[in-house]
Amino acid sequence: MATAAAPAGTVVLVDAALAPYEHPDLRWLVRKHVLAVLQEFPTLSPSVDTYTSDDGASAVLLNARGPLAVSPALPPILLTVWLPREYPYRPPLVFAFPAAPSAALVPDHPFVDHRTGRVHRTLPYLEGWSVPRSSLAGLVRSLVAALRMCHPLTTASFGFAAGDARTTRAGATPVEEERRRMHAVLVDKLAARLGRDAAAFRGGVDEDIHAMSSMQAGLRTRGDAMDRAVRDLEEERTRLERAVTASLAHRGKLLAWLHKTSPAPDPGVALAPHAAAGRGDAPRWLESKAAELAADDAIDTLGRALENGELSFQEYIKRVKILAREQFFHCYAASKST
Incomplete structure (x- = not known):
């Protein structure tokens, strides 16, 4: 089990960090997720730091961070996975940064924001996050598979990695180096095209959501008007029924009075x-x-x-x-x- 294989210090750190979390009955599940991802990806290590959200709110959260090798032929990335207080019902916050200072993120990447390094919810595993099917280890595996197909670093980063490879690999021919360079350029172009397509798709989705929200507001207004009209008609029907009942009661009294006061007709x-x-x-x-x-x-x-x-x-x-x-x-x- 992951808990048995983890060092005692790591288990103590994780248990202490989970003390203020909102779901105390699920702390065992959160600890299991954290220790499992640390065991499967040894380059990640747990820590407790202050996380500041976009609206300025800050909280002390448990996180796992460290370099992550996406592929042996590609440079690693610096991954940080934050666990919000509502975890596991709320998905973790994932950030990916270049491990080398000279590297940079690809603009308009389909999964990683090049300005903040935040991994978008467009990642299928994050978009379909659910309890208890989802886990931290599954999320990192899905992220590695996605970034392996579309690496978040720019062509300059690939060139830096290729230069390191030339210095470490003896006997590499210029044809192989050119082939690797062209491969990096094509991957970068593909990532940029995918990013633009994803941005255009998100723009269209946002417009559709706005239009549907406006339509929903109009339908809700019409529904309220129809409900008021139905209530008015029900009140009018009830009032008319009471009036008819009162008229019938009055008519019955008049008929009884007429039968009592009118003399019987003499046929003769x-x-x-x-x-x-x-x-x-x-x-x-x-x-x-x-x-x-x-x-x-x-x-x-x-x-x-x-x-x-x-x-x-x-x-x-x-x-x-x-x-x-x-x-x-x-x-x-x-x-x-x-």
Whole structure:
């Protein structure tokens, strides 16, 4: 295990540095990650230093730094991996600098910022960082593979390394030296082109994100307006339902009062004038009067059904309109028959 192979001083340093971290239940996992990357990459060593962020905030953080050989044929880089207080839920902060003072970083590199040395989140391993799948050793392995394909140092740095190789390698022919120099130039051009493409792609992505954010704000405003309209309509529907219920209750009281106060009609008295007259249209009058009274009874029955919830308000209004129209014609026919 990595913990058993690490020196006792390193374990004590790591444990002391992890004391102020935010997730005490995961300190064993963080210590495992740190000791694993130190064992796999012996050139890195742990230390505790003050890290200052872009907004000026500073914190004492655990870090692992040291020269890292990307490839035997390429010059090493000086790597620094900072562990934020929220680690492992927040990915580490990685910086890559030239190991030689005369070297410089490639402008517009797809993964490394040539001004600050910060490794961008465009590195696939950093972009897909998740717990517990990701680790420091996996991050450094991914960074080595990415920088091996696209080295962050400029052509001058490659030339300096090639000059050292010429002094250390005896018997190298001018053809081999020219071939190595051309290879370095091509790699530098490829890195510059990849950097420009990555910068253009990031610019397009930023524009798309801005446009989508503006659209999202507009849709959110429309959604709020629709919610307010729906709430207003719900309140209006509730108010109308209460008004209809109150009207039906008042109508029921009026009908009860009318039935209580109105005297019962005497069929003999109602039919006396027509019987005495002996006119030939008496059967027609009787038929119209009976239809008028039947329509009135049907309207009362519909009102009771509405009060009991057996009939909807729309259906009640529809049927009452039809019955009222028929009752009007029967009443008119009865008046013409007298």
